Amino acid sequence: MVTGTATSSEMTDTVVAPGRREQNKLDTRRAIAASALDLARAHGLGNFTADQVAAEAGVSRRTFFNYFHSAEEALTTTTDALLELAAAEFMARPADEPLLDAMIAALAAIAKTDNLSVCGELFRMAEGSPELMRSQLHAWERAEARIGQAVSERMGGNLNPLYLLALVGAVLSCVKAAMQVWAAAAENPQDGSAAELEDQIVGALSMLRDGFNNPR
Amino acid sequence: MVTGTATSSEMTDTVVAPGRREQNKLDTRRAIAASALDLARAHGLGNFTADQVAAEAGVSRRTFFNYFHSAEEALTTTTDALLELAAAEFMARPADEPLLDAMIAALAAIAKTDNLSVCGELFRMAEGSPELMRSQLHAWERAEARIGQAVSERMGGNLNPLYLLALVGAVLSCVKAAMQVWAAAAENPQDGSAAELEDQIVGALSMLRDGFNNPR
DNA sequence: TGCAAGTTTGCATTCTGTGCAACAAGCTGG
DNA sequence: CCAGCTTGTTGCACAGAATGCAAACTTGCA
Numbered sequence: 001m002v003t004g005t006a007t008s009s010e011m012t013d014t015v016v017a018p019g020r021r022e023q024n025k026l027d028t029r030r031a032i033a034a035s036a037l038d039l040a041r042a043h044g045l046g047n048f049t050a051d052q053v054a055a056e057a058g059v060s061r062r063t064f065f066n067y068f069h070s071a072e073e074a075l076t077t078t079t080d081a082l083l084e085l086a087a088a089e090f091m092a093r094p095a096d097e098p099l100l101d102a103m104i105a106a107l108a109a110i111a112k113t114d115n116l117s118v119c120g121e122l123f124r125m126a127e128g129s130p131e132l133m134r135s136q137l138h139a140w141e142r143a144e145a146r147i148g149q150a151v152s153e154r155m156g157g158n159l160n161p162l163y164l165l166a167l168v169g170a171v172l173s174c175v176k177a178a179m180q181v182w183a184a185a186a187e188n189p190q191d192g193s194a195a196e197l198e199d200q201i202v203g204a205l206s207m208l209r210d211g212f213n214n215p216r
Numbered sequence: 217m218v219t220g221t222a223t224s225s226e227m228t229d230t231v232v233a234p235g236r237r238e239q240n241k242l243d244t245r246r247a248i249a250a251s252a253l254d255l256a257r258a259h260g261l262g263n264f265t266a267d268q269v270a271a272e273a274g275v276s277r278r279t280f281f282n283y284f285h286s287a288e289e290a291l292t293t294t295t296d297a298l299l300e301l302a303a304a305e306f307m308a309r310p311a312d313e314p315l316l317d318a319m320i321a322a323l324a325a326i327a328k329t330d331n332l333s334v335c336g337e338l339f340r341m342a343e344g345s346p347e348l349m350r351s352q353l354h355a356w357e358r359a360e361a362r363i364g365q366a367v368s369e370r371m372g373g374n375l376n377p378l379y380l381l382a383l384v385g386a387v388l389s390c391v392k393a394a395m396q397v398w399a400a401a402a403e404n405p406q407d408g409s410a411a412e413l414e415d416q417i418v419g420a421l422s423m424l425r426d427g428f429n430n431p432r
Numbered sequence: 433t434g435c436a437a438g439t440t441t442g443c444a445t446t447c448t449g450t451g452c453a454a455c456a457a458g459c460t461g462g
Numbered sequence: 463c464c465a466g467c468t469t470g471t472t473g474c475a476c477a478g479a480a481t482g483c484a485a486a487c488t489t490g491c492a
Contacts, residue, residue: 060472134350165393166420173385181378204382211427
């Protein structure tokens with residue numbers, strides 16, 4: 001059960017029928033997420049209800065809960081997309097590339113995400129909101145599982161489990177650290193901001209690769 | 217407002233008055249946590265209410281919510297204690313010891329925790345319960361902050377922020393991975409289980425120190 | 433002893449989260 | 463184009479979460 005990763009809406013119509021059903025669902029999902037973000041910006045994080053989000057998104061309260069368990073979870077779609085991208089990038093790396101190189105390249109690509117500034121915003125928001133923090137952490141955890149799966153498959157499944165879990169966890173922790181530093185620095189949607197983030201990510205992962213010997 | 221870290225209830229009474237107030241609060245807290253664990257074991261994780269926990273702990277529902285936001289959070293006190301211990305152990309390491317050695321030693325000491333088997337149990341429970349998973353992740357996140365603080369102070373505060381965050385995050389990720397592997401293997405409260413956990417932790421952290429070069 | 437500070441509790445209230453059944457909208461095949 | 467199937471939406475109902483508030487009760491201290 002794979003969540004349909006952007007099936008490249010290239011020309012007009014492709015072989016696979018996207019279907020109006022699928023499309024509508026995606027639209028509502030996006031509408032709800034957008035409304036949640038709006039309200040979070042307007043009223044602050046704990047200061048609005050599921051009712052309000054539903055109303056602003058033009059759906060019923062019940063439908064809101066069909067899509068998300070909470071307002072915070074609705075916000076986390078953005079972060080999820082970012083991590084999904086990382087996983088996709090990783091799987092697209094050439095199979096003969098050394099594992100660590102592939103991971104570094106894939107994760108550096110995170111900086112190319114569309115809603116980068118929103119992700120930074122959410123990172124900052126999460127500092128002051130336990131609920132959002134938990135949601136975000138959970139998103140990273142899910143990504144860890146996905147990427148762990150991908151790494152395992154890439155290596156033919158015969159990897160020491162401890163090595164696998166520790167490696168993927170450590171890598172993602174470094175990326176998280178990079179985003180934290182970057183988000184704290186970039187208060188406003190800067191221009192070259194993406195480049196800065198990429199530097200931070202590569203920097204953190206290089207430290208990891210070197211075994212943290214050199215606290216420059 | 218520091219949560220009173222076990223102020224060594226050594227002999228009968230010491231100079232600092234623990235105070236009956238403090239003690240009572242700790243007792244209720246523990247009672248609630250214990251009741252939550254009982255009910256989780258008896259009925260499964262989502263299948264009991266705050267009312268029940270309160271009743272079993274001998275307090276009112278309202279008091280339950282004075283201590284915890286949710287049943288899952290009550291369960292997390294055990295994990296919190298484990299991570300608190302790690303932080304304490306780290307701060308007790310000699311100041312001239314190399315940073316990574318100190319961290320490895322401190323985190324290996326986690327295996328000495330009292331409720332080790334309970335921690336493993338919670339780890340396994342969390343796999344099937346998003347709510348508990350989030351709570352646990354949050355606990356690790358808080359520990360990350362605490363330990364990061366300690367590391368920063370130890371190094372005189374002049375550490376590259378990215379290095380600091382990446383290092384602490386990576387280290388804790390490795391420990392988490394170790395506990396995951398260990399918890400998955402140790403279904404029942406084994407005897408030499410603690411030693412196995414310590415091996416896993418040291419193993420994971422050694423990989424980290426070596427830069428994950430060697431996927432044995 | 434008696435007051436100040438801190439805790440517990442019940443009550444009221446708002447909001448969350450989910451099951452259910454009716455309804456509507458997209459997707460067949462005739 | 464219609465009949466019928468599948469899937470998504472909505473309103474309703476209801477148990478439970480979570481929090482403010484004020485009254486009762488403990489503990490600490492002068």
